[in-house]
Amino acid sequence: MAATPQKPAAAQKPATATPRRKASRHRGEGQWAAGHFTPLNGNEQFKKDDDGLNVRTRIETIYSKRGFDSIDPNDLRGRMRWWGLYTQRKPGIDGGKTAILEPEELDDEYFMLRVRIDGGALTTRQLRVVGEISQEFARGTADITDRQNVQYHWIRIEDVPEIWNRLEAVGLSTVTACGDTPRVMIGSPVAGIAEDEIIDGTPALEEMKRRVLGNKAYSNLPRKFKTAISGSPVLDVVHEINDVAFVGVHHPEHGPGFDLWVGGGLSTNPKLGVRLGAWVPLEDVPDVYEGVLSIFRDHGYRRLRNRARLKFLVADWGAEKFRQVLEDEYLKRRLTDGPAPAEPVSRWRDHIGVHRQKDGRFYVGFAPRVGRVDGTTLTKIADVAETHGSGRVRTTVEQKMIILDVEEAQVESLVESLEALDLSARPSPFRRGTMACTGIEFCKLAIVETKARGASLIDELERRMPEFDEPITINLNGCPNACARIQVADIGLKGQLVLNDRGEQVEGYQVHLGGALGLEAGFGRKVRGLKVTADELPDYIERVLKRFEAEREDGER
Ligand code: SF4
Numbered sequence: 001m002a003a004t005p006q007k008p009a010a011a012q013k014p015a016t017a018t019p020r021r022k023a024s025r026h027r028g029e030g031q032w033a034a035g036h037f038t039p040l041n042g043n044e045q046f047k048k049d050d051d052g053l054n055v056r057t058r059i060e061t062i063y064s065k066r067g068f069d070s071i072d073p074n075d076l077r078g079r080m081r082w083w084g085l086y087t088q089r090k091p092g093i094d095g096g097k098t099a100i101l102e103p104e105e106l107d108d109e110y111f112m113l114r115v116r117i118d119g120g121a122l123t124t125r126q127l128r129v130v131g132e133i134s135q136e137f138a139r140g141t142a143d144i145t146d147r148q149n150v151q152y153h154w155i156r157i158e159d160v161p162e163i164w165n166r167l168e169a170v171g172l173s174t175v176t177a178c179g180d181t182p183r184v185m186i187g188s189p190v191a192g193i194a195e196d197e198i199i200d201g202t203p204a205l206e207e208m209k210r211r212v213l214g215n216k217a218y219s220n221l222p223r224k225f226k227t228a229i230s231g232s233p234v235l236d237v238v239h240e241i242n243d244v245a246f247v248g249v250h251h252p253e254h255g256p257g258f259d260l261w262v263g264g265g266l267s268t269n270p271k272l273g274v275r276l277g278a279w280v281p282l283e284d285v286p287d288v289y290e291g292v293l294s295i296f297r298d299h300g301y302r303r304l305r306n307r308a309r310l311k312f313l314v315a316d317w318g319a320e321k322f323r324q325v326l327e328d329e330y331l332k333r334r335l336t337d338g339p340a341p342a343e344p345v346s347r348w349r350d351h352i353g354v355h356r357q358k359d360g361r362f363y364v365g366f367a368p369r370v371g372r373v374d375g376t377t378l379t380k381i382a383d384v385a386e387t388h389g390s391g392r393v394r395t396t397v398e399q400k401m402i403i404l405d406v407e408e409a410q411v412e413s414l415v416e417s418l419e420a421l422d423l424s425a426r427p428s429p430f431r432r433g434t435m436a437c438t439g440i441e442f443c444k445l446a447i448v449e450t451k452a453r454g455a456s457l458i459d460e461l462e463r464r465m466p467e468f469d470e471p472i473t474i475n476l477n478g479c480p481n482a483c484a485r486i487q488v489a490d491i492g493l494k495g496q497l498v499l500n501d502r503g504e505q506v507e508g509y510q511v512h513l514g515g516a517l518g519l520e521a522g523f524g525r526k527v528r529g530l531k532v533t534a535d536e537l538p539d540y541i542e543r544v545l546k547r548f549e550a551e552r553e554d555g556e557r
Contacts, residue, residue, distance in 0.1 A: 042181070044302050046074045047220045052082030052179050059083065060161045068157055077103055082181060082219065084114040085160070088153055088442040095440055095447035095507060096497055098479070104290075106444040113138070114168060114177035119187030119205050120148035120395035120402075124382040126170045127393050131382065133163055133276060134375025142378055144371040144452075146435055146484060147184050147226070153442045175214050180221045182212045182293060187239045188230035189394035189402050193357045196345065198248035198409040199231035199256035204285035209288060216351040218293055222300035223308040226265070229258070229285065235344040236351065237306040238397050240264050240272045240521050243310040243489065245293045246285055247341045257281045259341050262292055263314025264321060266482030270523055271311040276323040279338020291330035295322070344518040347355030347471040347557075350398040352432055353425060354411055362406045366418045367427040370436040370454040370476075371399025380421055384386065388414040399435050429472050430461040435485070439478035439495070446478035446508040448495035453534060460538040461545075468545060476509070487523040488515040490557070491541060498531040508533040513544070516557070 003184075007308030040048060055075050063071045075101050076087065085519035087107040098106070115130065122130070132148055134142040137159045138152035145151055155163070166539060167173060185205055192200040208227070228237035233249030239261055246258035258280045264273025280288050296310045314322055327334055351365040368377075379399065385393050390405035401423075406414055415425045428542055434457065437443070439450025454476045461468075475489035479496075486492030492515055510531050515524030532540045 007470075019248070025350040030285065041303065041305065043078065043305060046078045047180065049074070051216055051219055052079040052181070053175075053214060053216060053219050055079035059157065063157050064159075064161050072158065073104075076107070079179075080111075081179035082176055083160075084116070084177030085155070086112045086114075086178060087444070088446045089440065089446065090111045095478075096494070096505065096506055098445060098447050102125040103444070109156075110153065111157065111160075112438070112442055113152045113155045113160070113163065113174060114145070115150045115152070115172055115174055116177040116184040117148050117150060117172070117395055118185045118209055119191060119202065120189040120397075121187070122393045122395070123170075124386045124393060126172055126393040127385070128379050128382040128435070129166055129170045130172070130377030130553055131375040133166055134378065136375075137163055138375065139353055139376045140372050140376065142373055142375055144368065144373060144395050144401060145440070146371070146397050146399055147436075148186055148189070149184055149399060150395070151438070153302065168423075173213070176219065178224075180223050180226045182218055182221070182227065184227075185209060185241065185333045186197070186226075186228040186230075186397060188232040188234075188236050189396050190232060190236070190351055190355075190357075190363060190404075191230070193359070193363060193404055194232055194234075195356050196233050197231050197358070198233060198250060199258070199282060201231050201246060201248070201258070201282070201285070204246070204282055204289075205229055206256075207286040208289050211290060212293070218297065218345050219283050221293075221297050222302045223305065225296055225310065226510070227289065231256070231258070233342065233345045234349045234351070235341060235518055236349045236397070238485070238488075238517055240517050241266050241270075242273060243296065244289060245273055246280060249339050249341050249373050251279045251281065251336070254281065254336065254338075255278065256284060257338065259338055259353045260288060260335070262319075263311040264484060265309045265311045267309070267488055268306065268480055268482075270487045271315060272521055273311075274314060274319045274328070275340060276319050276335070277337035278323060280335065287331060288326070288335070289419070294330055295325060299325075347518075348432065349518065350400050350432065351394075352400060352427060354415070357405070359405075360408075361404075362408060362411050363402050363404045364406055364411065364414055364418070364425050365400055365446075366423045366425040367400050367431050368423055369431060370434055370451055372455065377421055377423075381418075381423070384414065384417045384421070390424055398432075400432075428462045428466075429468060429470060430458045430465075430474070433471060434458050434475070435473070435475045436476040437478055437481075437483035439476070440496070443478055445481060446495065447497060448478050448509070448534065450476045450478045450484070450495065453537070457537060457541070462540060464538065464542050465545060468549070470549075472545070474541065486512055486515070488517045488521070489524060490514065491544065492524045493532075493537070496531070498533055500533050500535075506533050506535075509537065511540075520557075 218429040245261040261273040437455030440446035492512035493509035512524035
């Protein structure tokens with residue numbers, strides 16, 4: 001399957017500048033580009049009225065004591081995100097009502113709570129606490145997200161302070177896990193250990209966290225800001241779709257460092273990030289990161305929510321002007337020109353399976369179904385990781401997990417222990433390559449079911465096509481947003497209501513085919529009129545894959 005014609009992302013050159021206006025006229029013009037008389041939209045208003053970070057005190061002192069009904073609406077649907085909290089969807093409301101009902105009619109009295117796992121890095125002690133919280137406060141729920149986070153559901157506001165206490169006691173946090181903020185920083189889950197690593201970005205990631213998390217200089221951004229850093233030749237952090245990304249490269253004169261990308265993002269107006277053509281040494285990454293973040297804060301668009309991501313500013317300015325503003329106004333020095341990353345060394349970028357570390361031990365990546373685990377399973381994974389490894393665990397951007405530091409003699413025992421938990425280190429391509437967003441079970445924007453359907457789809461395809469062994473990505477979204485990256489999947493499924501044979505409106509999907517990251521990055525083709533009902537999904541995918549197997553040419557994906 002071929003991606004929609006697009007320049008391979010890894011080979012993109014900095015675009016020619018197309019300056020529309022002088023960026024430095026006055027800092028902050030992006031905020032009120034139409035003039036200072038333009039009324040603020042609702043989100044900008046509540047952010048101006050009170051910093052989102054301040055809601056924590058109200059949660060601790062008022063809302064958790066007086067209950068859900070005491071929560072100020074601007075906190076409930078706005079600032080609580082600054083601490084990782086979203087109200088979840090009231091059970092039993094079908095997808096047809098999503099766009100019709102008022103937000104308060106969709107709101108349940110329970111919350112989704114997102115725990116940020118920067119770099120996907122967890123100790124078994126932390127993982128055990130995450131699992132225990134799930135069991136005690138979240139009815140056992142715990143999903144691994146496609147940005148390395150863990151998400152709980154069924155959280156009561158009364159329990160939030162205690163959950164924070166327990167997380168923070170082991171060095172975890174929910175700060176700016178959601179909201180118009182610097183979100184979790186994705187990092188290579190095998191940073192510092194992979195045998196083939198170009199450079200370990202961990203010190204830079206730690207410094208970026210130190211500078212930014214909970215810092216009110218960066219807690220009122222135009223919208224969310226996504227970060228990725230990896231020195232792995234697998235290119236394992238979906239750098240093409242982050243607001244800022246640092247990708248490991250060898251500079252012919254200066255050695256290992258990072259290639260700088262800005263302005264990627266999916267959602268309803270997807271754009272791949274662009275290279276600025278700059279090589280950044282490890283020690284300069286935090287400064288450059290802060291510079292890009294500050295440009296977004298100062299110049300990013302704030303009038304319209306659907307034009308506020310950094311990708312729109314980058315598209316308007318072009319790479320050349322963006323780099324110039326970064327150098328002249330924020331870094332006060334020139335960046336070094338550098339090479340583009342090489343093509344990823346593997347079609348799979350998830351680290352599933354058994355791999356040798358640079359210290360001679362092994363890491364073992366394994367696959368739950370569509371990121372769905374639970375508190376009990378997480379605590380058992382912690383047990384298994386402690387028995388077989390050194391106590392280090394990782395989450396990946398494919399909703400998968402990795403146990404590090406396993407002696408060779410322990411590998412098979414670990415693989416078997418994981419299998420006993422229904423976690424496969426040697427999964428089928430379907431289990432390995434299928435992702436699903438939260439969907440209608442808990443998400444207020446959803447139109448259709450995703451998680452359970454994704455899991456049953458995996459089982460069905462494994463039964464129907466046991467011999468299929470090609471890398472394949474099948475991503476399910478519950479609505480037109482892009483939480484499961486449908487635009488860059490081989491088969492992207494965008495949830496919507498469709499008509500069945502009898503003309504009845506039922507859950508189904510708009511199909512996007514041939515999207516990819518890495519080798520031939522580009523967005524899948526929305527096949528006009530190609531919609532499948534949820535019931536038809538296994539038949540449809542089986543047909544596509546069998547036809548692909550029968551008709552593909554040599555080397556065709
Ligand atoms: Fe919710 Fe839509 Fe995101 Fe899925 S893609 S989690 S349904 S907003």
